Amino acid sequence: MNKGVEIIKSYLRTLPGKPGVYRMLDDKENVLYVGKAKSLKNRVASYTNLRGLSYRIARMVSQTRSMEFVTTHTEVEALLLEANMIKRFKPPYNILLRDDKSFPYILIDTSHPSPRVRKHRGAKTIEGHYFGPFASTSAVNHSLHILQKAFLLRTCSDSVFNSRTRPCLLYQIKRCAGPCVDKVSPEEYASLVQAAHDFLSGKSQAIKDDLTAKMMAASDRLDYEQAAIYRDRLKALAAVQARQDINQGQVDNADIIAAFQTGGSTCIQVFFFRSGQNWGNKAYFPRHDKDQPLSEIVPAFLSQFYDNKPPPKQILVNCHMSQKDLLEEALSLKAGHKVKLTFPQRGDKFRLVALVEQNARDALHRRLAEMSSQQKLLRGVADLFDLDAPPRRIEVYDNSHISGTNALGAMIVAGPEGFDKNAYRKFSIKSENLSPGDDFGMMREVLTRRFSRQLRENPDRDQKSWPDLLIIDGGKGQLSAALATLADLGLEDIPVVSIAKGPDRNAGREDFYLPGKEPFKLPPNDPVLYFLQRLRDEAHRFAIGSHRQQRAKNMKKSLLDGLAGVGPRRKKALLMHFGSAKAVANAGLQDLEKVDGISSTLARSIYNYFHEND
Structure with a gap:
């Protein structure tokens, strides 16, 4: 001290x-x-x-x-x-917002003569109108589905739009107006785009009045088919507004942020309102010391929450905050417009904040109940595998490949708060001397790379990044490979267990392998078995998903990608001259020298690249 x-x-x-x-x-x-x-x-x-x-x-x-x-x-x-x-x-003594991903938006993309509506996340670099943020991808998807029904806007990519010769299924089921094949005039489609823009901007009543008038006019003309289309579009808009009753016209553009604290834990619930519509909500559980009050936690949350997203003009909160004026000035500077922080004491806004606080209370109680259940399961794991204490960090390993190609190892992490997805890791298998499909060799490489780095970065093993239990997806062979690898690194004190799939790969009949013990099974209705299955299945899901991403990425690679000194322009010149990457690889030196922009030195380099083993 x-x-x-x-x-x-x-x-x-x-x-x-x-x-x-x-x-x-x-x-x-x-x-x-x-x-x-x-x-x-x-x-x-x-x-x-x-x-x-x-x-x-x-x-x-x-x-x-x-x-x-x-x-x-x-x-x-x-x-x-x-x-x-x-x-x-991410300092350990600061209040820390742990889940801070960017939020999705709805984008009306006007970079094409026939604008499309789509989901967008990230920097706003595309020409168009952005509406959001939405609390989750599911909220965006629901709104996009309604927009398709109500305004018949296209959602296909520009390449698909330009290549169509006949209407797609969305046109057949009345989810698109069909601008790709001129089923709607440019003027009519532009009016649909403007109506969608107006609706997302909060002018929903005007849109409903217009559709109602058109429906009645079509009915008077005895054009009942067209009237039914307007009726369905009205029903779609009504479905959106039915989800907005939490607001009841009390706020236009605002975030309502309410915190609730109990048992040393805090939940902060955020509701998003834009153009008078509720665009979803999300619960956050910031990391903080148990004795820190809400008056410290909420300001720290606000400054981090709005670090990568624009704040609205109004933010309603449920507690007093120190340095409120300073926060308002900082958020206003960041947003480019005046931002007001309000702690309502009465009236409609107070009742709205109270409702959000109730949601925060319920979310925190659910989380504490889940953590209590998780602790009980972890104690069961400790008893099952003879651990000294319930594990705070479990690492689960799995491999994925197809006949040895695109081989990849995956690690997932779980603990008292469930899956820690920020700690997940994937390992592209780099060893060239492994035979295709050598699962044992892949496991040895993954564990060697993982724990060699741990020993370099934290040899004292005084950080939470060291596991209390390793679970290997596999049988006795995978367990032996893992134990041998850890022994080579001097880490024989880390408990290891492997889980082998049951006969016919039936869930519930898994064999568990521990060092020096006979394999055993658990009763089919054992909660610890379900927990371990969840861990194994999550590792399998992550490994398979990462493997598919890598395979898809490799499928898009060209033979020309590894050529030094060949950028996009020269690559295009080579492909235009020879017709394909394979033809470039088989081309002679003199043929390469004839390509525009390819010097004799570069032609020799390209030729040697493809013929170094000749």
Whole structure:
């Protein structure tokens, strides 16, 4: 403790009283904590007064061995930089938003004369109109399905659109107007696109009134088939609005964020409202110390949550926050428009926030119940395999290949909170001396690479990245290969078990292999068996999925991809001259020299690349 305090004091002599961000580092230069300050000198000095520090902060000070600083012009800039650094370094003493993927949007792509509607995630680089964010892919898919029904917009890619000679199935089932084969005029299709734009912009009532008028007009003309089309489109719009009753017109564009805390855990529920419509919700469970209150957790969540997404003009929350004005200024700077944080105390908005808080409470109770069930299963695993304690990290390994091609190893991770998908890893098999389909050799390579790196990066084994149990998908042979590999690395103390599929690959009749013991089965209705099957099946799913991705990627590779000095332009020139990559590979030196843009030196290099074994 005293050493940490002295190290911190040593920086005070040169620290300015300016805004900035500071990082505390341990003896291995791992970031312990990232903080921001209006005055770096005053903030850092507060860590030298031990009486005023909580146990958590005192523990952090005792581990501090160095510090790094970045000065900024304003405290607002420091707040934005702090959020960025927390997400980058994931310090153990910071409140951390663990699940922070970008959200999907609906895009009306106007880069083509006949715009298409589709799902979009990532940078907004495509010309068009973006609507969102939506809380989940399923929410986007549902809305896209309704848009197809109500406005008959195309969803096919431009290449499919340009190659069509007759209407597709979506046209037959009245999910597309058929602009690809001129079943609708450009003017009529443009009006459908504008109507979809207006609906997503919140002008749903005007759209419904227009469709109702058209339906009645068609009915008066005795054109009942056309009237039925308008009726179905109205029903589709009604289906969307039926899902919006949580809002009841109380907010237009806003995020409602409510937190609930119990048992040292916190759930933060976020509801997205755009154009008066509820576009879904999502629950978050930030990592924090058990004694930290919501008044600290919610501001930290907000700064990290909006680090990679635009905040709306209004954010409703369910608790008071310190430095509310600073957060508003930072979010407004990031968004390019005024952002207002509101803590409603009465009225419709208060009732809406209370409803979101109830959702946060329910989600946290479900999670705690699931974690309790998970703990019970982990205790069952510990009893089954004679472990000293319930495992906090289980690693499951599986291989995937087709006759030895595109061979790949996969590792999934599970623990008290379920599957830890951020820790999943895949290993492309690199050994050239393995015979095709050598599962034992592949397992040896995967484990060697995995634990050699662990030994290099954390030889003291004092981090959570070390497993308490290894599960291998396979039988006695795979178990022996795993044990031999770990023995070569001096890691014989890691428990290993293998799971072999039952007769006829029947689930429930698996054989379990442990070192020095006879294989055994579990009762078919044993909850621990179901748990272990889930782990094995998840590893299998991840391995197969990764293998298919790799195979699909390799199928798209060209023979010309490995040529040094041959970029897209020269590659195109070669293909245009010879007609195919295979013809380029078989071409003679003099023929290669005749291609535009290919010098004699480069032609010799290309020729040698394809004939080095001749």
